[in-house]
Amino acid sequence: MTTARPAAVVVLAAGEGTRMRSTTPKVLHAIGGRTLLGHVLATARDLAPERLAVVVRHDRDRVAAHALELDPGVVVADQDEIKGTGRAAWCALTALDDASRVDGPVLVLAGDVPLLDSGTLGELLAAHVADGNAVTVLTTRVADPAGYGRIVRDGEGHVERIVEDRDASPGERAIDEINTSVYAFDAAVLRHGLEHLQDPDFAATSNAQGEVYLTDVVALARTHGPVRALETDDPWLVEGVNDRVQLASLGAELNRRVLEDAMRAGVTVVDPATTWVDVTVELAQDVTLLPGVQLHGATRIAARATVGPDTTLTDTEVGEGAEVVRSHTFAARIGAGAHVGPFTYLRPGADLAAGAHVGGFVEVKNSTVGEGAKVPHLSYVGDAEVGAGSNLGAGVIVANYDGVSKNRTRVGAHAFVGSNSVLVAPLDVADGAFVAAGSTITRDVQPGALAVERAQQKSVPGWVARRLPGTRWAAAAEAAAGAGRGEDADGVEGTGGDQA
Numbered sequence: 001m002t003t004a005r006p007a008a009v010v011v012l013a014a015g016e017g018t019r020m021r022s023t024t025p026k027v028l029h030a031i032g033g034r035t036l037l038g039h040v041l042a043t044a045r046d047l048a049p050e051r052l053a054v055v056v057r058h059d060r061d062r063v064a065a066h067a068l069e070l071d072p073g074v075v076v077a078d079q080d081e082i083k084g085t086g087r088a089a090w091c092a093l094t095a096l097d098d099a100s101r102v103d104g105p106v107l108v109l110a111g112d113v114p115l116l117d118s119g120t121l122g123e124l125l126a127a128h129v130a131d132g133n134a135v136t137v138l139t140t141r142v143a144d145p146a147g148y149g150r151i152v153r154d155g156e157g158h159v160e161r162i163v164e165d166r167d168a169s170p171g172e173r174a175i176d177e178i179n180t181s182v183y184a185f186d187a188a189v190l191r192h193g194l195e196h197l198q199d200p201d202f203a204a205t206s207n208a209q210g211e212v213y214l215t216d217v218v219a220l221a222r223t224h225g226p227v228r229a230l231e232t233d234d235p236w237l238v239e240g241v242n243d244r245v246q247l248a249s250l251g252a253e254l255n256r257r258v259l260e261d262a263m264r265a266g267v268t269v270v271d272p273a274t275t276w277v278d279v280t281v282e283l284a285q286d287v288t289l290l291p292g293v294q295l296h297g298a299t300r301i302a303a304r305a306t307v308g309p310d311t312t313l314t315d316t317e318v319g320e321g322a323e324v325v326r327s328h329t330f331a332a333r334i335g336a337g338a339h340v341g342p343f344t345y346l347r348p349g350a351d352l353a354a355g356a357h358v359g360g361f362v363e364v365k366n367s368t369v370g371e372g373a374k375v376p377h378l379s380y381v382g383d384a385e386v387g388a389g390s391n392l393g394a395g396v397i398v399a400n401y402d403g404v405s406k407n408r409t410r411v412g413a414h415a416f417v418g419s420n421s422v423l424v425a426p427l428d429v430a431d432g433a434f435v436a437a438g439s440t441i442t443r444d445v446q447p448g449a450l451a452v453e454r455a456q457q458k459s460v461p462g463w464v465a466r467r468l469p470g471t472r473w474a475a476a477a478e479a480a481a482g483a484g485r486g487e488d489a490d491g492v493e494g495t496g497g498d499q500a
Helices: 036-046 060-068 085-099 118-131 189-196 200-206 215-221 246-262 463-467 470-483
Strands: 008-012 052-056 075-078 105-110 136-142 151-152 159-163 177-186 227-231 292-295 311-314 328-330 357-360 363-365 374-377 381-384 385-386 397-399 409-411 421-424 427-429
Touching: 008 036, 008 085, 036 052, 036 060, 036 105, 052 060, 052 085, 060 075, 060 227, 075 085, 085 189, 085 215, 105 118, 118 136, 118 177, 118 227, 136 159, 136 215, 136 463, 159 215, 177 189, 177 200, 189 215, 311 427, 381 385, 385 470, 421 427
Parallel strands: 008 052, 008 105, 052 075, 136 227, 292 311, 311 328, 357 374, 363 381, 381 397, 385 409, 397 421, 409 427
Antiparallel strands: 105 177, 136 177, 151 159, 151 177
8 A cells, every 4th residue: 555645535425315215315324334424434534634525415414414523624515506526526626725725646535435445545546646647547347337437548548538328339338447436636637627627518518417527527637647547356345325225235245344354353253144243343353253143333342252143232342251142232341251141131331240140131221230240030220230249139120210310229249139129229238138039128238137028928728718619729729738738837938039
């Protein structure tokens, strides 16, 4: 890759994208964890351009806001009612020149080409600078070039002009080398060519649409220096999105490349066909992804962790050697060696320490679960701290919301909460304390104390015989009584409920 730095990168994002059949501007549709525009801006920034401009028109406020959110340093250029890529580039260069005149190589990119990478752009820029070209066009060859602009070369193999499909002759339509709408221009050449294109008479007579085409600058530039092409043998890199079929196709290809890179870096992907990983996700060596895994956003998976099957993680950190099985998580942290699932739901703020165990049908929100602590099954833990080594039995509910505000609950280290108990916040269950199964706890529990809050059991002898005579229940009770097993017996209440 060249060490040359673009004087500017211009991203054309003004189109409506009518074939998307959407109220969302085309460049704001997403694949692989980024919008189409987001992919292009990230690639552009990898080249460290001195300046970066985005041209907007259709739904300009939404597109401009998104561009500035992704890159506050971007210059937003508004295209007026005059149509065409040439007019869009003119508006961008005018906006850039308003601050200070652009001098040097200028890259022009389409905002709907998400797979284009900085390596390919670096090669384009390097060839442009090394050869002293006026314009360098990135091209590729496709089996069916219908709909694309064709590259017309002269006898020496240089680019003579680019002709749009609807303006091409039958002979030109047979050309399989196509324009990718990716260019490197000398700024002075681009400025001179765009000035010529702004003549309304030129646009009206130069093409079938009467638009201002950026491709016309290529032919005009030949008077200023060489116009050459750099051909890529990977058409996917320069494939644009025009409808949702292409969006899905490019999304699948991007995902295939992400997974291939991950596997070559030491990640096991058991079933790539059912595994989807955003470009923003980080995967360490020896991570295993089982079938049905989706990893989104800023998710990071540490070494030797196993995720899946059937698991979706968003903005989640997973520690070394952890296991996450059939679960959904959002903005959560899972410590080293922790075990999550199956059918676990970790909401924002869920923070599981090393060795913690959060099991089946458990929901955790805005809570910490300490080292080695267990919430094995059928529980809700919200706005709480569960101390190291503690155990919450099956069906424990942390009642954090009183209808007005959320309140905190603290369960100390090595505490035990029996099954089917409710902890009503605000509450403090101290270190080493026990809560008996089936209790509703509303007052703090002191260290080492046993808290029991439930009605005393009452048995009514002979109830079945009196209320349900002649039924199978009455027959069973009579048989049991005859065998010496009475209906009532005294017993001792226990804490019960350790179903870890």
